[in-house]
Amino acid sequence: xxxxxxxxQTPVREIRRVLPPLVIFVILIGITGVFRPRFLSQNNLxxxxxxITPLAIVALAQTLVLLLGYIDLSVGAMISLSTVLLxxxxxxxxFASFRGIIIVILAGLLLGLIHAFVILKTRVPPLxxxxxxxxxxxxxxxSIQPTPGGSIxxxxxxxxxxxxxxxxxxxxxxxxxxxxxxxxxxxxxxxxHIYATGAGQKQAKLAGIKTERIIAGSYIASxxxxxxxxxxxxxxxxxxxxxxxxxxxxxxxxxxxxxGNSILGGAGGPLGTFVGAxxxxxxxxxxxxxRISAFYxxxxxxxxxxxxxxxxxxxxxxxxxxEVA
Amino acid sequence: MFxxxxxVKNNNYIDNKLGIKRSDFKPAILIWIGAFVALxxxxxxxxxxxxxxxxxxxxxxxSPLGIAALGQMLVLLVAGIDMxxxxxxxxxxxxxxxxxxxxxxxxxxxxxxxxxxxIIVGLSNGFFVSYFKVPPIVVTxxxxxxxxxxxxxxxxxxxxxxIPRAFRGIGEGWSGPFPNAWILWMLIAIIxxxxxxxxxxxxxxxATGGNKKAAFASGMNVKMLTIAAYVLxxxxxxxxxxxxxxxxxxxxxxxxxxxxxxxxxxxxxxGTMFTGGQGGVIGVIGGAIFFFVLQSILVNLQIGQGGRWIxxxxxxxxMIIIAAYQTGREEG
Numbered sequence: 342x343x344x345x346x347x348x349x350q351t352p353v354r355e356i357r358r359v360l361p362p363l364v365i366f367v368i369l370i371g372i373t374g375v376f377r378p379r380f381l382s383q384n385n386l387x388x389x390x391x392x393i394t395p396l397a398i399v400a401l402a403q404t405l406v407l408l409l410g411y412i413d414l415s416v417g418a419m420i421s422l423s424t425v426l427l428x429x430x431x432x433x434x435x436f437a438s439f440r441g442i443i444i445v446i447l448a449g450l451l452l453g454l455i456h457a458f459v460i461l462k463t464r465v466p467p468l469x470x471x472x473x474x475x476x477x478x479x480x481x482x483x484s485i486q487p488t489p490g491g492s493i494x495x496x497x498x499x500x501x502x503x504x505x506x507x508x509x510x511x512x513x514x515x516x517x518x519x520x521x522x523x524x525x526x527x528x529x530x531x532x533x534h535i536y537a538t539g540a541g542q543k544q545a546k547l548a549g550i551k552t553e554r555i556i557a558g559s560y561i562a563s564x565x566x567x568x569x570x571x572x573x574x575x576x577x578x579x580x581x582x583x584x585x586x587x588x589x590x591x592x593x594x595x596x597x598x599x600x601g602n603s604i605l606g607g608a609g610g611p612l613g614t615f616v617g618a619x620x621x622x623x624x625x626x627x628x629x630x631x632r633i634s635a636f637y638x639x640x641x642x643x644x645x646x647x648x649x650x651x652x653x654x655x656x657x658x659x660x661x662x663x664e665v666a
Numbered sequence: 667m668f669x670x671x672x673x674v675k676n677n678n679y680i681d682n683k684l685g686i687k688r689s690d691f692k693p694a695i696l697i698w699i700g701a702f703v704a705l706x707x708x709x710x711x712x713x714x715x716x717x718x719x720x721x722x723x724x725x726x727x728x729s730p731l732g733i734a735a736l737g738q739m740l741v742l743l744v745a746g747i748d749m750x751x752x753x754x755x756x757x758x759x760x761x762x763x764x765x766x767x768x769x770x771x772x773x774x775x776x777x778x779x780x781x782x783x784x785i786i787v788g789l790s791n792g793f794f795v796s797y798f799k800v801p802p803i804v805v806t807x808x809x810x811x812x813x814x815x816x817x818x819x820x821x822x823x824x825x826x827x828x829i830p831r832a833f834r835g836i837g838e839g840w841s842g843p844f845p846n847a848w849i850l851w852m853l854i855a856i857i858x859x860x861x862x863x864x865x866x867x868x869x870x871x872x873a874t875g876g877n878k879k880a881a882f883a884s885g886m887n888v889k890m891l892t893i894a895a896y897v898l899x900x901x902x903x904x905x906x907x908x909x910x911x912x913x914x915x916x917x918x919x920x921x922x923x924x925x926x927x928x929x930x931x932x933x934x935x936x937g938t939m940f941t942g943g944q945g946g947v948i949g950v951i952g953g954a955i956f957f958f959v960l961q962s963i964l965v966n967l968q969i970g971q972g973g974r975w976i977x978x979x980x981x982x983x984x985m986i987i988i989a990a991y992q993t994g995r996e997e998g
Contacts (some may be wrong), residue, residue, distance in 0.1 A: 412803060459983070464990040468803060469940050473983035476927060480975030487972065583972075591807055604804060636823065639815030646808040647794060654798045 358601035359613045361652075366620045369627065377630045385626075387507050391577070393622030394511035395420070395570040397615055398518060399589045400596035402566035404614040405522070405559045406467075407597050409539045410606025413560060414471040416567040416593055418478035419452055420586030423571020425482045428491035428581030438497035442572060449568025452478060453561030460557045467556060475590070482583040489582035493575050501576025511573050518566065523611045535559065539606030595642050596621045599649045621645075694949035697936055701956035708959055712966040718843060726837075726845035728958035730755075730906040730913075733851050734925050735932035735954045736858055736947065737902030742933055744895040745875040745942025746795060746802035750810035751903045751929050754787055755922030758907025760817045763827030763917035770830045780904050787813065788900030792893030810926070818919070825917035837913030847909050851951075854902065859947045871895060875942025931978055932957045934985045957981075 374381045399416050406413040423445045431441030452474060459470055492498075503510045526532035537545040538552045546552050567589075574585060594604075600617020602609025625638060705724070709716045734751050741748040758780045765776040787809055794805040817825075839846045862868035873881040874891045882888050903925075910921055936953025938945030960981075964974050 412801070414803075459987070463987050465983075465986045466940050466990075469986050470983065472927070472930070473979045473986070476975045476979030476982065478979075480972045480977075480979060482972070483975065484970065484972030487970065591811060594804065594807075598804075604801060605799075634819065634822070636815060636818035639811050639818060641815070643808045643810075643812035643815060646804065646811075647800075650794070650800045650804070651798055654800070 354608075355610055355612060358609065359616050362600055362613070362616045362620055366616060366623070369620070370623065373627050373630065377627075380627070380630055383507065387504060387509065389623055389626050390507060391504070391509050391511050392626065393618055394515045395573045395577070396589070396592055396596060396622050397515055397618035398566055398570040398573065399593040400600070400614045400618045401519065401522060401611055402563040402570070403593035404597045404600075404602055404609060404611065405535070405566075406563050407594075407602055407604060408535050408606055408609055409556055409559055410542075410604075411467050411556065411559075412471070412594065413563045413567075414468070414590055415452065415456075415475040415478055416563060416570075417586040417588065417590035418475045418482065419449060419564055419567035420571040420574060420589050421583050422448060422478050422482040422485075422586075423568045424575040424578070424585060425486045425581040425583050427493050427497075427572060427575045429485055431494045431497070433494075438494040438500070441494060441497065445568050445572055446565065449565045449571075450561070452568075453564035456560040456564065457557035460560065461553050467560065471560075479583070479587075486581050486583055489580060489584070491581045492579055493581075498576060498579050501573065511576070514569070514573065518569065519611055519615060522562075526610060531555075531558070536607060539603075539608075541607070591642065592621060595646045598653075599645055601653075603653065604650065694937060694946060694952055697949055697952040697956055701952045701959065704956055704959040704963065708963055708966075711963055722840075722843065722845055722848065724959060724962065725848045725851075725955070727962075728955055729845070729847035729851040730909045731925065731928055731932055731958055732951060732954035733854055733902050733909070734906040734929040735936070735950050736854060737899035737906075738929040738933040739936070739938045739945050739947075739950045740858075740871070740895045740902075741802070741899045742938045742940060743871055743875045743942060743945055744892050745878070745940075746892065746895065747806065747930070747940070748791065748896065748899045748903075749803055749806040749926055750787060750791060750813065751899065751906075752922040752924065752926035753810040753813040754784055754900055754903040755907040755910060755925050756919060757783060757813050757817050757922075758904050759911040759914075759921050760821060760825050760827075760917055760919070762908065762911045763825065763829060764821075766827065766830055766833065768828035768830050770832050773830075773833065777908070780908065781901065784900040784904035785897055788897030789893060791900070792896035795896065796889040796892040821917075821919070823919070825919055827917045829911055829915045834912050834915055837909050837911070847913075850905070850909065854905070855947050855951055862947060867891075867894075872943050875944075877943070927978065928957065931982050931985075934982060934989075939989055940986065 370380075379385060399420065402416055403413055426445050426448055427441045430444050431437045455474065456467070456470060459465055460467055501510050526535065534545070534550045534555050537548065537550055538555045542552050545555075567586075570589070571586065575581060578585065596617040597609070597614050598604055598617070599620055600609075600613035600615070602613050602617070621642075624641065625635075628635070628638060628641075705721060706716065708724070709720065714720050734755070738748055738751060761780050761783065762776050765772055765779065791802075791806055791809055794800050794809075795802045836846055836850070841849060862871065870881065870886050870891055871894070873884070873886060874888050874895075878888055881891075906925065907922065914921065932954040933945065933950050934940070934953070935957055936945065936948075936950035938950060938953075960977070961974060964977060969977075
């Protein structure tokens, strides 16, 4: 097990990775706070926190897959499907919301299991597999409800929108999920195997790790988390929309990568993802505050993603040279 | 004669060692049968009879997809993927309509500009993929977002502009019994076929995707070849964009969107492998025809957009599972 221990994330490594985005985030907030004091009001901060929860959760889902060096393109479609399912299959009566949530979670689990099954049984590249399932899930969501609308059960809406001060239901769910995944990734053999597989699949296999199972497991977790994010989004818009998840495919990737997670796998963690999600999420809010057209977000996301990847490439090269010396 | 036979054998041996498959006809037969069956089924569902004008009309409409799919194939050959095709097509449409504005005065300028933009996009895709070792899907998604952001800012979300009547012949016009768009598609296909199968560049392109290390070791400029594939893909996407613009005649922000995934489906249906080094022009043409006719059949069966997406996803997954089994069998 010594070999695998080497892959564990030491606090020093984690901080070194997370520090740059964190500094940028703090500077961004500082500048905005000076020019637009309204940004730091408790009301707005609470709003921002609620706004970034779905993004933070999908980004975490994406991170679990990115750690292996793969990408899950179906998370956005899964979010859309979750909102649509919640609106259309919650039913009425006492357990309406309960039933809706169960159905959504089951749908997420089913998608994850389909991914897992195909990955375990065939040698299909997972990336392209999720491209295919993305189209299918999007199609199902659109077939159920082509136009945005409907409404989620009233009680569920009230529950999801409960808040006092900075604390809100989405935030509690977020902290719970992050806590759970952080523990699972840093304290269990499953977590160690994820890092080992991501760092080098062949070597991990030689060390006796069933890498296919690890990959399948990450995809299951990813779809499940995406369905949870979908519930939170449905709670925010109070309705279902077969297209609302679309931007999250890219955003989840951007958030995770600008948080310092390697896109090639093997390095990263939930902390970086959280910082990345905060950075990307508040950026939207700040652009609004400065009255900058929402169209600039596309541009900014593309630039952010490419710039981070280039910066990472440089850093990686520098490090490897240092190690050789 | 003996000598030439042994050369052929030798070529195959090298191809095998490089992990590439350039024989185009065998894998293409199945998809061409499929395309033919789909063409025959179509008149049963849709009103109309099986005639040349009916087939030619379908071919005309399938041309932009066919051209974009050929570009996607080139990128897949070097083990890449181009997710920016849709954005490039929309950008072409927006640029053409806004520069032309209904008159042909600036036609030459407009065409030059759209191709320059396409080449820049292709260069940046290829550059980031080959020099920074970023996964192609991420790079091309990012450049796609960049393009999308740029034209959204430029048009403020409400594009104006028209394609002049005289320019609409490319998408709508006919030369005798053949649609112009289809002629263009075939010309591109023939040129590509010659480039891929009769030049050293073509062989190197396959080798780059088949076995990068071997290609590099045999002295090929793998980075330049990768960049070339992305540039060609963007150029073909621009060409598809010109045909589409000329056909629809107006500016639209949604015109290219579906082409990213559709071109991928068509290329994969035509026997192109995601792992690189395998695929061919003839297969991809068959794939594009099959895919387009399949979509038309679904439309005529009153199946909505959702249903079409589902079918598309299922087709894509079935194809990659078949491909995975084939490679598995050959290796085992």
